[in-house]
Amino acid sequence: MELIEAARAGDLDSFGKLCERYYAPMVAVAYNVLRDHQLAEDAAQEAFARGLVSLRRLKEPAKFAPWLARICRNAAVDMVRNRPRQVSAEDLLRPEDCPAEESMAEIVREAIAKLPASLREVTILRYYNDCSYEQISAVLGLSKMTINGRLTRAKRKLAKDLRRYGVLGDML
Amino acid sequence: MKADDNSKKLDGLIRSAIGRGSLRFDFQPWQRDHQGQIDEFKSQAVAGSDSGASAPGLARRIMIARLSKLVVAAMILVAVLIGVSRFTGSFDGTTAAYAKVTEAVRNVPWMHIRYTGYDLDKQGNKVHAEGELDSEIWYSFNAQIVIQRFFFSGSIIYYDYAKQQVHTYNPHSKRIVLSALSDNRLPVQADSPWSWVQRNIRAMTPCGGEVTRRAGQYHGQDVEVFEIAATRPGMAAICGKIFADRTTFLPLAEERTYIATDTGKTQTVETGTFDYPEHGPTDIYALGLSRDTPTVNSLPLPPWWEISSAYESHRSKVPAERYIAVVTRQMHIGGDPVDTVDVFYVDGLHYREERHFVFHTGFIGEQWQQQAGEVGTTFDSIWKWSRAYKAYGDISVRLLEENHYYESRRGQNGSWSATERTLGDRELTRDDFWNMCPVFKLGWPDIWGEAEVIQDDYARENHLIRLEVQRGVFYLNPDRDYLCQRRIIHPDDRTEDVTEFGQTDDGRWYPRKVKDGGLTHTIYLETHPELPEGIFDPNRLPRAAR
Numbered sequence: 001m002e003l004i005e006a007a008r009a010g011d012l013d014s015f016g017k018l019c020e021r022y023y024a025p026m027v028a029v030a031y032n033v034l035r036d037h038q039l040a041e042d043a044a045q046e047a048f049a050r051g052l053v054s055l056r057r058l059k060e061p062a063k064f065a066p067w068l069a070r071i072c073r074n075a076a077v078d079m080v081r082n083r084p085r086q087v088s089a090e091d092l093l094r095p096e097d098c099p100a101e102e103s104m105a106e107i108v109r110e111a112i113a114k115l116p117a118s119l120r121e122v123t124i125l126r127y128y129n130d131c132s133y134e135q136i137s138a139v140l141g142l143s144k145m146t147i148n149g150r151l152t153r154a155k156r157k158l159a160k161d162l163r164r165y166g167v168l169g170d171m172l
Numbered sequence: 173m174k175a176d177d178n179s180k181k182l183d184g185l186i187r188s189a190i191g192r193g194s195l196r197f198d199f200q201p202w203q204r205d206h207q208g209q210i211d212e213f214k215s216q217a218v219a220g221s222d223s224g225a226s227a228p229g230l231a232r233r234i235m236i237a238r239l240s241k242l243v244v245a246a247m248i249l250v251a252v253l254i255g256v257s258r259f260t261g262s263f264d265g266t267t268a269a270y271a272k273v274t275e276a277v278r279n280v281p282w283m284h285i286r287y288t289g290y291d292l293d294k295q296g297n298k299v300h301a302e303g304e305l306d307s308e309i310w311y312s313f314n315a316q317i318v319i320q321r322f323f324f325s326g327s328i329i330y331y332d333y334a335k336q337q338v339h340t341y342n343p344h345s346k347r348i349v350l351s352a353l354s355d356n357r358l359p360v361q362a363d364s365p366w367s368w369v370q371r372n373i374r375a376m377t378p379c380g381g382e383v384t385r386r387a388g389q390y391h392g393q394d395v396e397v398f399e400i401a402a403t404r405p406g407m408a409a410i411c412g413k414i415f416a417d418r419t420t421f422l423p424l425a426e427e428r429t430y431i432a433t434d435t436g437k438t439q440t441v442e443t444g445t446f447d448y449p450e451h452g453p454t455d456i457y458a459l460g461l462s463r464d465t466p467t468v469n470s471l472p473l474p475p476w477w478e479i480s481s482a483y484e485s486h487r488s489k490v491p492a493e494r495y496i497a498v499v500t501r502q503m504h505i506g507g508d509p510v511d512t513v514d515v516f517y518v519d520g521l522h523y524r525e526e527r528h529f530v531f532h533t534g535f536i537g538e539q540w541q542q543q544a545g546e547v548g549t550t551f552d553s554i555w556k557w558s559r560a561y562k563a564y565g566d567i568s569v570r571l572l573e574e575n576h577y578y579e580s581r582r583g584q585n586g587s588w589s590a591t592e593r594t595l596g597d598r599e600l601t602r603d604d605f606w607n608m609c610p611v612f613k614l615g616w617p618d619i620w621g622e623a624e625v626i627q628d629d630y631a632r633e634n635h636l637i638r639l640e641v642q643r644g645v646f647y648l649n650p651d652r653d654y655l656c657q658r659r660i661i662h663p664d665d666r667t668e669d670v671t672e673f674g675q676t677d678d679g680r681w682y683p684r685k686v687k688d689g690g691l692t693h694t695i696y697l698e699t700h701p702e703l704p705e706g707i708f709d710p711n712r713l714p715r716a717a718r
Contacts, residue, residue: 009293012210016199023197037192045202049209049620108189127186129195159182 004061015055019048022065025139026072028128032121033076035113043079047072066141111161119154122147204344205642207325207622214291272421280422282452283311289428289442294435305442310452317452321459329475330456338475339456341465342622344642348456348467349624351475390415390424422448470625479625479637479648486653487616490606491680492699494519498554499610500547502692509540510547511691515558516609522708523572523605528558529565532584539564551696559704561714571710572600580713588715611695615655615670615683619646630658652681 003021006014023044030043050071058067112123125131125139133144140147203210289305290298303323310319316333326343336353388397395415409431415424423446430440453459473479497516502508510530517524530547531539543564547557561567567582577593606612623639623646631638636647636657647658652673659668666689674684676699686693706712 006293006299009297010214010291010299012203012213016203019199019202020197024195027192027195031190031192041195045205048202049206052206052213053209055213105189108185112186112190123186124190127183128190129192155179155182158186162182162185 004064008055015052022068024129025125025131025135028125029069029072030076031128032124033073034079039079043076044072046075065138069139111158115154115157119150122150123154126151208620276421280448282449284447284449285309285444287442287444291440292438312452319453328456328459340475341461342624344622348465350469350471351625352472394418468626470627473625473637476623476625476639483648483654490602491676494700496698496701497609497611498551498696500694504690506537507540509536513554513558514610517707518605519703524708526558526569528563528567531564551698569713571708578710578713580715590715611682611697614686614693617656617659655681
């Protein structure tokens with residue numbers, strides 16, 4: 001809270017510390033929208049820029065992280081709008097050109113993409129760069145219990161989906 | 173046990189599929205890339221702006237950052253002057269006394285003002301490092317020179333009005349850029365330093381401002397004290413004092429305090445001390461720059477912030493009250509398939525956007541062959557195709573109405589689903605809609621950070637203006653509404669070229685074809701079209717069959 005207050009009062013260094021603290025979760029939030037590592041980092045940095053300019057309009061400093069996450073989601077959505085859909089190399093490769101490992105990763109990514117939005121965001125925050133429950137809780141404004149519940153549900157759904165591809169054995 | 177193993181295996185699979193490992197954020201390069209926003213953030217403190225107005229555009233940000241420094245630095249002296257000049261009669265002898273101050277200032281060879289200051293948080297603590305806001309200004313009214321130096325960033329701007337030139341030193345690129353200074357292009361359309369500062373202030377005088385004069389002391393010296401107070405709607409109130417020598421009538425110092433209108437608390441305090449040397453910096457090198465500093469001559473072009481201002485004014489101009497924009501994205505692989513079709517409908521404050529994915533991933537060739545004939549290559553054919561929702565891939569239709577968002581989406585299983593949300597407390601405007609349209613982003617992309625005007629052969633041969641920023645290079649076409657004709661994006665130097673141009677009936681230019689590596693965007697912009705009935709009606713969005 002002190003950092004947030006100091007940043008709101010104009011201390012750029014404090015804002016820099018906040019950026020460092022929330023960079024990883026913000027990249028994960030953006031990745032959830034963009035599915036592209038580089039663009040996700042760009043979106044997080046863009047979110048910081050938008051956040052800085054709007055910082056003095058933040059009404060509840062205690063909700064800084066969820067507020068920044070909203071900005072980050074919007075920045076990512078804007079990037080999607082700007083560049084309708086990235087056709088990745090995978091899209092253009094014929095199936096037989098795909099290495100087996102890449103295919104498995106793709107299957108998992110597809111399964112994650114099919115998760116309901118609320119479960120998908122928590123999953124990406126948790127696994128994209130190993131955000132702690134505390135970090136996820138701060139960014140999403142949810143209790144740790146809720147996060148744990150969502151992660152459990154997400155993993156159940158993923159396991160169910162992946163079993164169809166023979167990637168996993170019995171139910172979790 | 174098996175479930176436990178599977179759980180671990182699942183963790184591993186997810187991590188290997190999407191895991192990125194630890195990420196580090198380096199604030200220093202971020203600051204360099206976002207100087208415009210940082211300046212704006214700082215200027216908010218100076219201005220005390222706490223309004224909920226929408227974020228200003230790039231050039232406005234640049235101008236706010238630049239002009240706020242110009243304005244605040246030169247403000248008090250002339251504010252008093254203007255304030256007094258608005259009174260026709262003498263009151264309290266102020267008019268006559270200040271005329272002497274004005275005359276004295278005009279007659280000195282050089283006037284040098286050293287500024288320092290600080291911002292305060294709500295508890296009254298200083299929030300800037302020592303010296304962070306320090307700057308200086310040199311004026312020579314006879315030589316028609318104005319120089320600004322910002323000590324913290326190291327940037328220097330040397331205006332030579334007699335030669336109609338400006339030298340700008342950029343501490344990041346460590347280069348000097350020489351640009352043209354033209355009367356009608358200066359941000360405030362001034363033709364001399366004096367009228368420049370006057371015009372800066374003129375915008376502020378409608379806010380009122382009462383000038384008073386009294387005898388006082390400054391550092392033990394008897395002085396004339398001129399005071400002015402002005403309240404600017406939505407911004408901080410300003411209280412300023414200028415202390416002038418009672419014999420020479422030359423200003424000795426000024427003090428300026430910005431007070432938050434909502435809390436009544438002081439936000440910013442700035443002071444300037446004056447001196448009047450016989451000689452001043454005769455060129456930019458006299459301010460400590462090495463004569464070996466690389467210099468780029470961009471004459472006869474104006475400095476980048478003036479170009480950005482023109483760019484922004486064209487960029488933000490909505491093409492019409494009512495328009496349809498259709499944007500196709502074509503991939504240059506076998507058969508040159510169109511991947512997506514975006515359709516934007518705008519009528520005043522009504523907005524609808526559609527995205528049609530023409531085929532499913534993995535069925536490009538087969539499905540494009542089936543669609544190509546119907547999609548066609550004209551506005552009419554593509555638009556008609558979009559109205560029939562014939563895409564094989566996903567389709568989304570979104571409406572924005574006041575602060576409501578409606579979306580209908582057709583997924584891979586072919587059924588429609590609808591969502592509705594409230595967007596918060598800000599109502600959308602025509603400008604917002606234009607900002608969301610890809611025509612805007614393809615034709616007039618964001619130009620972030622400090623820029624320099626550095627021409628190359630391509631720019632010269634095509635009569636373009638080349639702006640170089642840290643994240644890329646932009647070639648603007650001043651003959652076509654400052655449209656960005658070429659963009660090179662660092663670090664991979666991806667090039668985006670406008671290869672064809674279109675023009676609306678009203679004469680507005682727009683990019684007709686934009687080539688971006690292996691992709692081509694084609695834009696069809698129809699202004700003042702007849703719109704289908706109910707196109708903005710949320711109750712008539714495509715929905716699942718009941």
